[in-house]
Amino acid sequence: MRARSHSEVVSLNEAHALLGLTGPAESEALTAAFRAAVKAAHPSAAGGDAERFRKVIAAWRLIQERDRPLALAAPTVRPPSPPVVTIGPMDALNGGHVAVRLAGRTLDVRLPKGVRSGEHLRLRGAGDGGTDVYLPVLVRAADGLTVMGDDLHMSWPVTPRLIEDGGRLEIETHAGPRSAWIVAGLEPPVRLRLLGLGLPARGGRPAGHLFVTLIPSADAPSAAEDLLIRFTRVWTPDRLAA
Known part of the structure; x- marks a missing residue:
């Protein structure tokens, strides 16, 4: 029979005892116990x-x-992960219903207004x-809108001259047209905050809030063209007849 050397350890119980443990331990606790024992x-x-x-x-x-491979072994069968409900910013704004496939069934799931990613x-x-x-x-970007936390983000084209000289502009938002003023001499990118x-x-x-990044564009309507567009929108034949 072979005699064991002074450094040989014959059982897990002995090994745990040498590290100051009473039995199997998680990875972090095991590493900490070894470091303390080897240092001492x-x-x-x-x-x-x-x-x-x-x-x-x-x-x-x-x-x-x-010991460790057994203690850290993953289960052979994992429960299926629930499906992620992917919606757009307008769904997050207005709520509504979305179809979700779950365990072979299609369910009609109600979305509350204001639902955020991660909920x-x-x-x-x-x-x-x-x-x-x-x-x-998960709220994905769509319809020109991106959601970040509680806020929405979008971009809007404007003439380079408007950014240089400042002035009034009208922005088409998800809540309808909104007017804003910008001061002259701002360094791009210019971003406006529309409260609420x-x-x-x-x-x-x-x-x-809605954050609007102004994008300089030669194709954007000038201030005069923008005024004409808004005038035409207000004084349509239907509104005159009303």
Whole structure:
């Protein structure tokens, strides 16, 4: 029978004891225990000893080979992840309904106004055994709008001269036309904030704002053309007849 060397560790129980553990441990706790044990056993440390130092290292290697792979093994069957409810900014603004495919069924899910990315929609009794299912929400950019937190972002073309000289402009937003003034001499990119035109307040979240980035464009209507467009919109034959 072969005699074991001074540095050999024959069992996991002995290996755990050398590291100051009573049994298997999670990765971080195991690493911390090894570092503390090997530091205390180092020959240069007070009370350290070369033989114990070698045993601590042998214990660590044994646990690495036999214990950790079992402790960290992933389950062979993972439960399916719930589908992500992907919507556009207008859905987040106005709420409504969206069709969601879940476990072979198509469900009509109600969207509340002001739902944000990262929130979850609760489907009562839709899971196995009548359990509730929580579906994560993702609001993607669409219709020229991007959602960031509580706020909406869009861009709007303007003439370079308007940015240089300043003046009044009209912006077509999701809530209808809005007027704004810009001062002369601003350095691009120029961004305007239209208060209260972001996502509506919901729960503890405040109402957001609409941020409009002005994009210099030679094709954008001039101030005079913009005024004519607005005049034409107001004084249409239908409105005159009314």
